[in-house]
Amino acid sequence: MIDEKGLRTDGRRPNELRPIKMEVGVLSNADGSAYIEQGKSKVLAAVYGPRELHPRHLALPDRAILRCRYHMAPFSVEERKSPAPSRREIELSKVIREALEPAIFLEKFPRTSIDIFIEVLQADGGTRCAGTTAAALALADAGIPMRDLVAACAAGKVDGVLVLDLNDIEDKEGEADMPVSYMPNLGLISLLQMDGSLTFEEFKQVLNLALEGCKQIYKLQKEALKAKYVAIKEEVETCLQS
Amino acid sequence: MKIYFENRQIVTPGDLLAEGDYVAGNNTHKIGNKIYASRLGLVEYQGKTVQVIALNTVYIPSPGDQVIGRIEDLNINGWIVDINSPYKALLRVSDAINKPFRQQKDDLTSLLDVGDLILAKVIAFDRTMDPLLSIREAGLGKITHGQIVKVSPAKIPRIIGRKASMINLLKKETECKITVGQNGIILVSGPTPDHEKLAILAIEKIAQEAHTSGLTDRIAEMIRREKGVKS
Incomplete structure (x- = not known):
């Protein structure tokens, strides 16, 4: 998995992220939306709300409820995936919801719901992190008040080497995988999962590696959010000059 | 006492805007003595108050609207x-x-x-x-006649303008009656559908470019140009 030069299967150094592309406001029917490409993983997120909640009895008198659906398209993996929500997707929906919940001022919209839809178009590892990152962008795009953006990134251990942002093969063949979601400005971790095995010392190093990755992703998130409006601003300014 | 951005710069949720003896205005939150942005928008420092003018919001009703x-x-x-x-x-x-x-x-x-x-x-x-x-x-x-335009409720103050300058310009130049709902829905009724079309075009341009400066002048110019093409 790691060659003699210390490079990984896709030619990356151990502490390097995959190339990331983010775009905000890609769906006009949603209140907020975002698209992210992280290496070969491609994920779309849409946010609706705050809106009136149906069924009504789920409404809370003091805050909005957050609902999240993580879903993999049937064509997102090599062997067709049944479109019905699997055990794994139900779990990831819950985990992503809980990763985003602490960032949102839910108490500002009592009796309503905020709905997040995360659609994995192509999966190559790290989709729960890419999904969380995209969902945070979509929430900000929808104009929902937040304490901070949530950036997510995985780190792990492959062939005895601690690596950042695992892809599908590294995740399956490696010794450990640890997805982390982080709110950098507040310094709070909102998701931390791990499978595989690490020593205590390795655990600390992998966690720090993942947090560094989250900080890099956070920067890209901010740029992506601003890009939508800066483009219009620049267009106007060039129009004025000519 | 420290501020981290310039006036009218774009900020994202979680950005640290100011530290020290400041008052947290709209779309910001305070943790300790630090003020953070809670929405995507343009930051504004006015004396001791720090606020963010949101680029997109939902409409929350308020009595009198x-x-x-x-x-x-x-x-x-x-x-x-x-x-x-x-x-x-x-x-x-x-x-x-x-x-x-x-x-x-x-x-x-x-x-x-x-x-x-x-x-x-x-x-x-x-x-x-x-x-x-x-x-x-x-x-x-x-409402019995006219056309409806929908914009983000965050853009309404921009469409009205400072001391209603923008809305008065629109009314005068397009000869339309324009009724603005605070919830982002605008009623335009004019003498002919062409007049209404021009007003709607201008409103959509304002909504799209709400975060840029010198907008009133550009809208005035745009309307005159569009009118020139027609006559």
């Missing part, structure tokens, strides 16, 4: 109105007509029916109750 809504349903003593907000509004018969209403004899649909658009005023709203509307004021009531 003028809104445009659509009748969605009716029940025994009033109508349910969609006002482009997370909360459905109620319009009671007693807030719609001056004379007493006889439930057995009178027909609600003869006044307002499902699908009708109304211009109304919010008279009450709090966190526990759906907003109440009233149309018992001059100028309010059923």
Whole structure:
């Protein structure tokens, strides 16, 4: 998995992220939306709300409820995936919801719901992190008040080497995988999962590696959010000059 | 006492805006003595107050607001109105007509029916109750002609402009009557559909470029150019 030069299967150094592309406001029917490409993983997120909640009895008198659906398209993996929500997707929906919940001022919209839809178009590892990152962008795009953006990134251990942002093969063949979601400005971790095995010392190093990755992703998130409006601003300014 | 951005710079949720003895204004939150942005928008420092002018928001009703809504349903003593907000509004018969209403004899649909658009005023709203509307004021009531434009409620202050400069410009140049609902729905009615089309075009341009400066002048120029093409 790691060659003699210390490079990984896709030619990356151990502490390097995959190339990331983010775009905000890609769906006009949603209140907020975002698209992210992280290496070969491609994920779309849409946010609706705050809106009136149906069924009504789920409404809370003091805050909005957050609902999240993580879903993999049937064509997102090599062997067709049944479109019905699997055990794994139900779990990831819950985990992503809980990763985003602490960032949102839910108490500002009592009796309503905020709905997040995360659609994995192509999966190559790290989709729960890419999904969380995209969902945070979509929430900000929808104009929902937040304490901070949530950036997510995985780190792990492959062939005895601690690596950042695992892809599908590294995740399956490696010794450990640890997805982390982080709110950098507040310094709070909102998701931390791990499978595989690490020593205590390795655990600390992998966690720090993942947090560094989250900080890099956070920067890209901010740029992506601003890009939508800066483009219009620049267009106007060039129009004025000519 | 330290600020981290310049006036009218774009900020994202979680950005540290100021530290020290400042007051947290709209769309910001305070942790300790640090003020952070809570929405995507333009930061504004005014004396001791730090606020963010949001680029996109949802409409939260507030008493006194003028809104445009659509009748969605009716029940025994009033109508349910969609006002482009997370909360459905109620319009009671007693807030719609001056004379007493006889439930057995009178027909609600003869006044307002499902699908009708109304211009109304919010008279009450709090966190526990759906907003109440009233149309018992001059100028309010059923909308009978004109065209509707929908923009983000965050853009409404920009469409009105400082001391209503933008809206007055639009009214004068396009010869249209423009009624702005605080909920992001705007009614345009002019002498001909062409006039209305021009006003709608201008409103959409304002909404799109709301975060840029020198907008009033550019809109004036655009309207004159469009009018020149036609005549």
